[in-house]
Amino acid sequence: MTNKTTKAIFLDRDGTIIWDKNYLASTNDIEYYPDTLSALKLMIQKGYKLYIITNQSGVGRGYFSLDTVHEIHRAIDLDLLSHGLPVFSGWGICPHAPDQNCDCRKPAPKLILDFMQKDKIEARGSWMVGDKVIDAECGLKAAIQGALVRETSLSQNKDYPFFKTLLEFAQSLPE
Numbered sequence: 001m002t003n004k005t006t007k008a009i010f011l012d013r014d015g016t017i018i019w020d021k022n023y024l025a026s027t028n029d030i031e032y033y034p035d036t037l038s039a040l041k042l043m044i045q046k047g048y049k050l051y052i053i054t055n056q057s058g059v060g061r062g063y064f065s066l067d068t069v070h071e072i073h074r075a076i077d078l079d080l081l082s083h084g085l086p087v088f089s090g091w092g093i094c095p096h097a098p099d100q101n102c103d104c105r106k107p108a109p110k111l112i113l114d115f116m117q118k119d120k121i122e123a124r125g126s127w128m129v130g131d132k133v134i135d136a137e138c139g140l141k142a143a144i145q146g147a148l149v150r151e152t153s154l155s156q157n158k159d160y161p162f163f164k165t166l167l168e169f170a171q172s173l174p175e
């Protein structure tokens with residue numbers, strides 16, 4: 001046991017590593033962006049632990065079960081393994097609908113903060129990145145940095161660093 005701390009990238013799922021299919025409910029509909037795997041690989045090479053932080057209100061709305069969400073996440077982890085990458089260090093899921101007033105739905109920072117505490121992640125040098133302002137905002141609320149990626153995020157107000165692709169974001173990170 002050491003006191004060594006680690007930097008991390010917290011990633012949004014839908015619209016960031018896979019296409020946003022609007023309540024994705026089947027592993028058959030998982031579709032990666034062309035740059036996703038190379039972006040994740042570069043982040044790992046640069047020494048970051050990788051986590052997913054995802055709002056899955058489809059569970060709270062009764063569209064699909066939490067088991068289905070876990071099944072999709074297992075399939076994504078297996079895809080990473082099949083490409084020689086390690087699985088994600090953690091999957092942070094908010095399964096609640098907005099009207100459930102939970103404390104874990106982005107932009108609330110709880111899921112990030114829990115991982116930071118558990119795995120001794122240092123705030124300095126760590127990021128939350130996604131395609132929506134709530135993702136970047138979630139990072140700032142967790143006292144880490146926030147960035148927006150993907151052109152779909154261009155339509156939103158941007159007080160945050162913007163990168164056209166996840167790979168460009170990964171390339172911008174220090175070694």
Ligand SMILES: [Mg+2]
Pocket residue numbers: 012013014015016020130131132
């Ligand atoms: Mg998203």
Ligand SMILES: [Zn+2]
Pocket residue numbers: 093094095096102103104105
């Ligand atoms: Zn929640």
